[in-house]
Amino acid sequence: MNAERVDGRTLRYQHRRPELLAAATEYVLDHGFGDVSLRPIAHALGVTHATLLRHFSSKDELLLQVLEKIHADFQERLRTDAELRAADSTAAFVRIVWRRLCEPREQRQFVLLFELVGRTARDPDRGGRLVQSIINDWLLPVEERLGQEGWPPDEASTMSTLVLAQVRGLQLDLIMTRDRDRVDRAFESTVDLVARPRVR
Structure with a gap:
């Protein structure tokens, strides 16, 4: 009853x-x-x-x-955002994403991610799966676009991992220092990695 x-x-x-x-x-x-x-x-x-x-x-x-909602909202934006869908290269896609991530409301997700990573490092059983999910959310779109541009799967995976690591580190730097000009210049060096023609 x-x-x-x-x-x-x-x-x-x-x-x-x-x-x-x-x-x-x-x-x-x-x-x-x-x-x-x-x-x-x-x-x-x-x-x-x-x-x-x-x-x-x-x-x-x-x-x-x-x-899970943050994850779902991100996936929805990837599917429906006209500007992201219209990006004609991996470099253009990454630049658009970076510009969005530098908006204060979007930066809150990185602050949360850094907090979650700190907790997970001390207790891997708490949040480990969620950290992996957040990482994969960013890896896969870049990796897929590199694949469309002819990168072999192993190289696309390596490069997307490198780009993601740079973006995370630069976001941490930006959140701590607010030095947007310097961080943007460093970001452009990261974009050069995916924009440069591959040597076969």
Whole structure:
């Protein structure tokens, strides 16, 4: 009887889950993981602690869903963004992505990634799969475009890994120093790696 009552309530408020998840994602992007708990999130979202627990059984479950949403939103942008789809080369694609990533709202994802990497380094069982997912999100589009330009699969994989490592490092530098001109110049050297004709 009690289970039926809980199930009925969950179904009744089921439509709120996407709205709550979207708001929670913005909260986590703004505040990070840190010592975040459900009560401050619930307060910021204007709902009760019980409401969040009804939709997300624990803090870890909510954070997992937040990271999955960030992943899904990124994949959706790759599929639907007209400018990215129109990029006529890997270099053009990487430049567009870099420009977007330098926007403050987008940089929040890197701050979150660096925080997650720090946590995972201390406890590999927490978040390891999610770190891999975030890395692969960026690797695959660059690797696929290099393949379309005739790069052999092993070379495309190596180059996309190098480009991603440079982008992550330069984003960390930019977040810490705000020296956009210097970082942009370094980024252009990275673009040269994929724009230069390959020697066969």
